[in-house]
Amino acid sequence: MTVRPTLPPSSSCLPAQPLAGRCVVTTRPAGQAAGLLSALAALGAEPLNFPVIGIQACDPAPLRGLDLAAFELAFFVSANAVAQTLAVRPRADWPATLRVATVGPASARALEEQGFAQVIAPTTGFDSEAVLALPEFSADALAGRQVLILRGEGGRELLAETLRLRGAQVSSLDCYRRVCAALDPAPLVARFERGELAALVFSASEGLRFFLEIASTAGRAMLAALPCFAPHPRICAALQAAGAACPILTTPGDAGIAASIAANLSDPSV
Template sequence: MSELLRGKRIAVTRPRAQAARLAAWITEQGGEPVLCPLLEIAPAEEQAPLQAAIAQLDVYSLAVFISPNAVAFSVPVILAGRRWPEALQAVAIGQSTVDLLAAHGIENTLAPRERFDSEAVLELPELQAQRVAGKRALLLRGNGGRELLADTLRARGADVDLVSCYRRSAPADAGPLQALLHADELDALTVSSSEGLRNLVDLLDGPARARLRQTPLFVPHQRIAEVAAGLGLQGVILTGPADAGILAALIAYRWRQP
């Protein structure tokens, strides 16, 4: 086992179902991951829109999955009643989503290779106007979220249906994280969601927020870094994309000596 993160207590704030890989990697490097999900994930309260999309799945040319959660809360429902249409092209934002689709037997998914966000998906040659105009696209996502993908595909001539197949909500409290911050026993946090970061700041009391401002915060996207700066957090480290980028930044970081 490597000792590159030995003695470092690092909060992993992804939803619980997506936290295991990064937590395991931190452990392999000698660190101590602390699982503190800042988003709770559950099926959408209203299932009728998903069922309606499944009933007409053959009319779509593209099925765009916003996240692994979009796969987890839609594909099993789809495959319980029918086969995946051979002509339906799956599109994903990140590699974790591609891998989960493959685990369900959905291969040849389109996805960006370097940046994992809506902007990168929209740069794919297969999603340019000359390729999507006149086609129908199904966009599977959580409640709310950005409209960039849907709006841009529509501007390029596609007919886009949005279906929320899962919902995100804030946890009831951030007690374990708050206690660690109060005791100055947390070396760093990893945050992969702007919404989750806002949830954290809202849940903490004044002293914990003050400590958070000075605690290293590793984030894999510029948009999250901008939100963090707007919230007054001063220890923001922008990493490479996904869990691999976060881990590389954790290993390379010049940690404060005790």
């Protein structure tokens, strides 16, 4: 796979508004793009969210009936998992002895905002592999422990399978599903055809799949013509398979993604 690595986002080498006049299109769910949009706007961009992913709650009955006291560790796969779970089982339902963990800074902040302290989360990587490298997820730490994974429907099985191999007793519960949003692509396509779009940003592989369902042939033309940024190698691989000319791997996190885009779009070769 040919993936262009992100350029070092050194602010000392960039103008104060390196993205001035550039329309950067993000694809996060509605209500979940504010941090990235703000980071892009701070660098002068015209950020435009095209929210291709819709989030739907799963049947709440299994979660309502769950005995949380039976578990010693609860892992939330995303900020969506936090929001959907706590909407059904508020903070007061959670035993003080039940430790909580998650995959990255956004979901950790979501847990902290709900009143959870000492959230376990990786400081780099922000994926299942990074979580599994934490000492709290070692075989010595988890052998014989009851672990609850709160996730989206159809998510990766790597975490659950690895924890079972390490001796944990793992229960997984789907608390939300991702669906293709009902969007009219015509305004976005028109801006692309007028040459007004500078880049596309995909934060999830599902976002790419839904983007192509919505925008169809025009979407593939955008992938081929515009710089496409993603914060994880798996998304870059999906982009390349979908026809992106050269996906660009960014630094993770909202500020890192924005800075990586600024560094690359300021490079004359992009």
